[in-house]
Amino acid sequence: MAAYVDSAGGGGLTLTFGDVVTAGITTVAKLELDDLLLDGGFSSLTDPPLYYDIATTAGFDRELGVEVCVVFDVGNMMPAEAASQHLYHYVDGVWVDITSSSSHGKVCGLTTSFSPFAVGQPGWRFRGFLQPVDNGGTLNAMKAGAAVPIKFGVGGNRGLDILAAGAPSSSVIACPGGTAPDEVEQTVAAGSSSLSYAAGSDTYTYVWKTQKAWAGTCRQFTLGLNDGTTHTALFDVRK
Template sequence: MRITVHRAVSSVVCATAALAAVLTAVSPAAAFNQSAYWTIYDASGELVEDVPLTATAGDEVTVRPAVIAEGVTPDPSAVETFTLSGATATFTSATQTDGSFCQISGTTAVCHDPGGPGSTCPYPPGGLGFREGCFALGILPTEQGTVTLTASAAGDAFDPNPVTSSTTITVSSASTAPTVTGISPDSGPTTGGTSVTITGTGFTGATAVDFGTTPATSLTVNSDTSITTTAPASSSIGAVDVTVTTPNGTSVTTSADQYAYTYRFAGFFPPVKNPPMFNKAEAGRTIPLKFSLGGDQGLNILAPGSPFVHPVDCITGAPINNATGAADGSGLTFDSATSTYTYAWKTSKAVTGTCQQVNVRLADNTDHTADFSFK
């Protein structure tokens, strides 16, 4: 009796390299030639080549073993037992094409094979065979590693020696593209250079990080869920998607992977003091709001309606109400010699005795404030 294993072409079990035959020693006194081995056939029953079985964790595979007797009338009481060991895997189904009864329980499948000339199993290579039974075993591996599949056929009246053979299924981890679930910090200046931590999954083996279409200037894979990188410079403000590329693919863009490029605002220049300091000023005077954005960014750097002012508490600096008004002035200018922007804020006499906060909101949607106490 021989035990062979073949697979249908539609099976997701992969054929990738040569697999040596596995022979089981039998009694020298056996009345008939008896051995056990695993081999692979195509759907028509023709021998293709000996190959290893491979699978991916979480994906069901189908293995099709055949039990074939040479020169022996098949025994209707024959029982074939299939077992799984090694990396975690279970049987999901077991069927016999000739209609005999199969039972599965976790890592064991037992089939009662009546045999007979109506079987659809292929002959073993080079053998004179009588086809007994053909089986289809559904196997679900859930762990990376090696699963050992063992087939055992009980002896019969002509030869009591049982036949046992085993082969292995090499299970790889699921090949999934990385995902990005967080960016910290999620903004930085257009000049680049900001150290950014990316969180997500599937980062092992990462080969690239891109901010929009621009590659990051550095990449360190801390773990499968964390990457430290450096944001590259950008020619414009606004949000871009940060993507991670590994051998398994590139992360799909979502709202969680966005990084906002902003102007490089470093605070107001004297004579204006930055928070938490209050500036003392005379109502009705023009106050120069000077700042730099790291170079000439053009004159369209202000958000619509900016700058604007609203009253604040003179002790805590907290807004008194939601009332806001435009900060009147003579407009925005840029001095190329000093790389400085200036907005000349013309204050109103009406703010005498109050405290006001001026907010220069830039086109990148960032707010920059200064507090004033007017006399």
């Protein structure tokens, strides 16, 4: 077994060889944040992000492989997030999910080769919805025919081709009984819906143009992204 302890308090890493055939030297180096490595279809929830480069001159049984385990600080993660981290391995220019087990603050994976490894969560790190839209099942009230800026972040600039096919969409839902809607404080003029990105705030804005025919209904706005996730917000569309 080989072990690496992060002196900065970011966690540690252990390697457990199934069977060592010839002795050698194993090295582990913590990598700095690199956008080329970061954009791998997953988001890093650890602070700072955990990227390691592993190399060895030891000969080992590749059928048994090597177990790589990373211990990390759960920080401000939700319990479900802390227990569902994945371990990724950079192979031939592609990040591969090699996770074999994941628990609160520890994730392990099996590998037969070495190069960069990273701890992350599948999908982009969604930040939103941002004001003027409220989250958490809050009913947002707005006038039919108006346009509202739907603002959100996905952990960086991923271009404007981030929407899933047919997204976003909206559908009629039953208005929640006894729920006091929260007025949308900001609407914008827009001839049609559009998507833009602001680098300064790392924020996407989708201008959602409602229809006057929707007056008197409640609707669910569904934002589908190319990472396979969907995010919803509720609206009370008034006359």
